[in-house]
Amino acid sequence: MFKPYIGKQSNRVKNIVERGAVKKFAESIGDLHPIYLDEETGLQSRYKGNIAPPTFPRVFDYGEIEGLFLPNKGLIHGEQTYHYERPLLIGEEIVCYSEVKDYYDKTSSMGELGFLVIESYGEDKDGKVVFSSTQTVIISEAVRKALIGK
Template identity: 30%
Template sequence: MYWEDFLHVTAAAVENTVSSKRVDQFKEALGFHGIPAGHVPPTFVRTFSFGDIKGLTWPDAGMIHAEQEYDYYRPLVPEETLFCSQRIDKVVRKTGRSGEMAFIYLTQTGKDSAEQTVFISRRVLVWKAAGQRSEGVPE
């Protein structure tokens, strides 16, 4: 099984609520003091679940977060419910000093109850253990 086997397979959408309590905890944890109530930091979506890609087991260790970007079509609203999913759009393999690596380009999307896209998050993850066998994890 390889990361490429999961290209363009979209996870079933998962319901997430922009809980005011969790937003306040998030702001406090990041030291965002003085930000007005009701304002949701754009990186709050990192706390969401984006569903499971059928058959894919993510590794417990060895994955490195390389880069991330967000496109917002409107601000997040406290207490709204968003439906979030993810897919792998591209896999690039490279060999470096530490061995073989797989660069996994992941797109995560959040839509509102009217099915309008609220945000798109694009992430690049690096699987440094590429080429090694790990139970249930792609190589």
């Protein structure tokens, strides 16, 4: 179903690691560590400023992969991992994009499931990768049928 998209990339989108967004995110996940929120703690840290929580890139815009459509409802978030070269610094600009890495089907007790593997990247202003993320989206049989019917 999604095999033709393997290897396709999204357009690149600039994102800002904005202090207010980091504060809201930290509050929403219940992690109020001072390294995320307190400016004095950030200045005294080895990073010389505040950083974002490790899962903060979840809120970034990664652009669109032309032609790839996934519904807002009915998908299952199967797995997501992050790899960092360094933390995200408050105030910095990160350019993000995604690439479809794999797609495969499996039969389960829930019917025929699709597994879409997407790798996402965040680069700094010099084009160096700051983080990457691998996400597996599980597409249920009901969603697969609805997409085929489109």
